[in-house]
Amino acid sequence: MPDAAPDHIARAFDLRHSFTTFTQRSGAASVSSMIDHAHDLASVRDATDRLLTAAAKLDNASTAEPSRLPGWTRGHVLAHLARNADALVNVLEGRPMYVDGEARDSDIERDAPRPLDVQLTDLRDSAARFQATGAAPADWSRTVELRNGVTDSGARVPFRRWIEVELHHVDLGIGYELEDLPAEFTERETDFLAERFAGHPDVPPTRLTDGTHAWSTGRAADAPSITVTGPAADLLGWLAGRRDGSGLTVEGGALPGLPPL
Structure with a gap:
C-alpha cells in the first residue's frame, strides 16, 4: 500500500486540497469568467491521448514496477487516473466526488494489479465519460463541491483534470518529463x-x-x-x-x- 509521500501528492492533484486557497480568495463565480472550459477539455483530451500512447508501450511486468511516487507502482498511477476521471464526472453531475476516502484508496489498491490492457481500456473509457460529461450543456459558472468541503467553479474542473493527467504522466517515469509539459500548462x-x-x-x-x-x-x-x-x-x-x-x-x-x- 502506498505510504504517506505519494498520498500527499495524489491528494494535491486528486483535488482534496487543490485550489482551496485560490477559490476562497477569488470566489468561484468570478474565476469562472476567466476560464475557457472548452479549451481545457480539448487540452485534457490531447494530454490523455499522449499518456495512452506512451503507456501502451509498457507490458504487464513494467506496469507492476515502481512509479516515481514512493510506494505506488505504475499500475497504481493508472488506476488512480481512471478513478479520478469518474470522480470528476460525479462532481460535474452534482454527486459526491468519492463515497469516502477509504473507498477511494481501496478502489486504487483493487485496480492497481490489473493487466495493462485492462488498465488502458479503463483509462480510455473513463476519460471518454469525462469528456462526454464536459460536452453536455451546463451552467459552467455554477459552484461545485469537491472533497472535504472544498468548492470551486465548474469551469475550473477541466483544468483540474488536466493537472492530473499531465503530472501523473510524468510520475509514471516512462520518458515524459516536466520539460515536455505544454508551456501553457506549466505557466x-x-x-x-x-x-x-x-x-x-x-x-x-x-x-x-x-x-x-x-x-x-x-x-x-x-x-x-x-x-x-x-x-x-x-x-x-x-x-x-x-x-x-x-x-x-x-x-x-x-x-x-x-x-x-
Missing part, C-alpha cells in the same frame, strides 16, 4: 502553486522567476526577501514536490521549505 500550474503558498506563515516572502515570468509567494511583505530563479520546469517541479530544487538559484537566503500540498 498556469505555476500560477496556481505560487498562489497556493501565498500568505502561508511558514513560507518566507519569495519571488519566483524563470527569466520571463515572475510570481510572488509566501508571507505578505513590502518586498520579497528571497528570489528563486530557474528554468520553468524546475520551478514547477519544486513547487509540485517533483524535484528538490537543486536546479534552482536562490538569492537572499536558503531555498524555502514548502509545506505539504
Whole structure:
C-alpha cells in the first residue's frame, strides 16, 4: 500500500486540497469568467491521448514496477487516473466526488494489479465519460463541491483534470518529463502553486522567476526577501514536490521549505 509521500501528492492533484486557497480568495463565480472550459477539455483530451500512447508501450511486468511516487507502482498511477476521471464526472453531475476516502484508496489498491490492457481500456473509457460529461450543456459558472468541503467553479474542473493527467504522466517515469509539459500548462500550474503558498506563515516572502515570468509567494511583505530563479520546469517541479530544487538559484537566503500540498 502506498505510504504517506505519494498520498500527499495524489491528494494535491486528486483535488482534496487543490485550489482551496485560490477559490476562497477569488470566489468561484468570478474565476469562472476567466476560464475557457472548452479549451481545457480539448487540452485534457490531447494530454490523455499522449499518456495512452506512451503507456501502451509498457507490458504487464513494467506496469507492476515502481512509479516515481514512493510506494505506488505504475499500475497504481493508472488506476488512480481512471478513478479520478469518474470522480470528476460525479462532481460535474452534482454527486459526491468519492463515497469516502477509504473507498477511494481501496478502489486504487483493487485496480492497481490489473493487466495493462485492462488498465488502458479503463483509462480510455473513463476519460471518454469525462469528456462526454464536459460536452453536455451546463451552467459552467455554477459552484461545485469537491472533497472535504472544498468548492470551486465548474469551469475550473477541466483544468483540474488536466493537472492530473499531465503530472501523473510524468510520475509514471516512462520518458515524459516536466520539460515536455505544454508551456501553457506549466505557466498556469505555476500560477496556481505560487498562489497556493501565498500568505502561508511558514513560507518566507519569495519571488519566483524563470527569466520571463515572475510570481510572488509566501508571507505578505513590502518586498520579497528571497528570489528563486530557474528554468520553468524546475520551478514547477519544486513547487509540485517533483524535484528538490537543486536546479534552482536562490538569492537572499536558503531555498524555502514548502509545506505539504
